[in-house]
């Protein structure tokens with residue numbers, strides 16, 4: 001790792017004559033910054049002045065070959081300090097508000113003078129110095145400001161009422177500066193150091209004091225001030241070579257009135273106090289607007305007379321990390337065998353990606369914890385009779401790749417389907433800032449709970465869409481493993497129906513069945529690979545109906561039809577030819593496929609490798625058109641087994657004159673492994689390959705005749 005430098009940068013450090021300030025000044029100077037060493041030279045309680053402290057540090061810096069100048073002004077005259085920087089070096093890039101004194105007294109003994117001097121030095125001093133530097137930084141489009149707070153400010157400390165207030169004050173100052181400077185690349189963060197300095201000498205045990213070296217905190221401050229650091233508005237605590245972030249968390253709280261017309265009463269506050277103060281599912285609120293969004297949302301609930309989801313509603317919160325995304329991807333068959341799928345499995349991949357159907361899981365988590373079992377009067381619904389009937393997911397805003405989603409399940413209708421009841425549940429999911437991220441709709445099919453006299457047709461249920469009446473444009477297969485459900489269930493659906501043979505037998509199945517959402521995840525993965533290059537940003541929505549059970553170990557074939565940005569699909573169990581998912585589609589924002597991304601290496605190929613172009617979509621355009629586009633499925637087979645398959649989008653400019661006829665699918669092209677690799681990575685385009693005689697066409701001789709001229713005329717890929 002190369003050293004982080006501050007060459008060309010000017011750093012102003014207040015209170016730099018000793019302790020932390022001195023450590024900061026020495027470090028910045030040693031890394032190339034020009035430093036203004038400010039120190040009033042007074043005592044720890046605010047008395048006296050002198051030049052010795054600042055001069056001493058300036059000399060230290062100069063002797064080490066660095067550049068520094070002293071300033072002896074009080075921070076309450078901060079503009080003079082900044083002027084020193086501007087006069088000597090012409091700019092100011094970094095300001096560390098570090099200067100401070102103490103006047104500790106119990107509150108009962110605190111005088112107004114004790115109060116004022118502390119506010120003046122810490123809070124007003126930080127204000128005055130920053131006020132002078134801020135416009136300069138904004139103008140130059142770069143600045144890093146540090147406020148120094150204290151554990152006493154964040155948590156309180158006996159005998160430090162004046163100091164605590166000032167130290168919390170600078171946090172508030174930093175919060176707003178972070179917002180006001182952000183657009184101009186001027187960031188403001190807070191350091192909460194615990195160091196052995198002249199302020200803490202005598203207050204801390206000697207052995208602890210010795211470990212709390214300022215030099216162990218200085219790198220944290222320096223990093224926060226480096227141009228590579230994008231942190232803004234953050235509180236960092238640091239001591240003894242440790243650093244951590246502090247944040248304000250708020251409980252979910254709860255409404256203390258039922259309807260918008262109800263008053264709030266002292267009694268309703270008392271009754272709800274445990275919930276108001278329940279921090280079990282508290283979330284950090286990072287902005288005022290996030291806090292307001294959450295409030296507005298609660299008002300909406302009040303207006304509609306609905307109960308808001310609270311931290312106590314089990315399953316309302318879904319917290320996940322990259323590990324969960326990877327576990328899900330493995331559960332739905334992603335494999336490093338396909339180099340394109342590495343980005344689904346490796347959190348440090350530069351294009352680490354999510355299979356979007358993962359975002360169904362938060363809703364399932366909420367729904368399965370939701371009391372639905374008594375939804376239909378007179379009917380007992382048990383877990384073994386409950387099947388996943390349909391699922392819809394629509395993304396409204398970019399979902400997070402880690403964090404917590406708040407999910408709000410609500411049964412919107414219950415349909416009487418005769419053989420069963422279809423319970424339709426809508427689940428809105430909100431991010432930690434309170435923004436609506438997505439909507440799921442989950443239809444559970446309760447077998448045997450029908451004939452209760454309810455409506456058969458729904459008004460709120462998102463409809464399935466029949467598949468197009470033509471052969472699929474593309475079919476991709478995936479053989480599930482015998483352990484598919486055992487792996488998938490680790491993503492959260494631990495229904496014994498999928499693992500416990502005794503339980504599945506009670507439900508009437510010979511063996512445990514696969515999760516509907518696993519089948520759906522496999523299908524979405526293959527659709528995303530074929531039509532979106534796994535780019536989750538291109539995903540908008542998915543709808544599917546689970547029509548037949550799947551047994552782990554069976555092979556799934558996903559038939560796909562492209563209709564604009566909608567990919568219809570049907571998932572068929574190859575062994576028995578029945579559709580396990582029907583009426584399904586994925587809506588994309590755009591289509592993205594490409595040959596170059598499907599790079600393979602020679603080691604994955606054998607010399608007798610065969611690859612097939614299967615494509616219904618290649619159509620020679622009517623009227624002697626000059627171009628042909630097509631999505632090809634490429635399969636590499638060895639001894640009849642598919643060792644690799646993927647799609648590629650070939651755009652072949654054509655001089656072919658025999659327009660109006662379709663190119664037939666299922667034709668085999670044979671090519672040697674070396675040539676293939678070259679073709680796949682784009683070194684050799686099909687035209688060159690063909691002309692060199694390396695790309696041979698076998699099988700359908702008509703296709704050979706047709707493809708020949710096409711390939712000859714192919715542009716460089």
Ligand SMILES: CCCCCCC[C@@H](O)CC(=O)SCCNC(=O)CCNC(=O)[C@H](O)C(C)(C)COP(=O)(O)OP(=O)(O)OC[C@H]1O[C@@H](n2cnc3c(N)ncnc32)[C@H](O)[C@@H]1OP(=O)(O)O
Nearest residue numbers: 387388389390417419442444445495515516546547548549
């Ligand atoms: C919400 C949280 C989820 C609940 C917890 C789930 C947790 C998970 O762990 C559970 C699972 O993952 S289970 C595995 C995935 N699901 C399946 O395998 C279900 C497969 N489907 C079936 O077996 C049948 O379609 C079956 C049994 C569903 C229906 O078959 P039949 O009884 O033969 O019904 P049929 O005669 O075909 O149709 C009657 C009416 O019902 C409608 N319908 C059919 N399938 C439906 C389905 N999957 N979802 C919703 N409605 C469905 C039909 O349209 C028909 O109604 P109408 O006449 O009005 O059109």
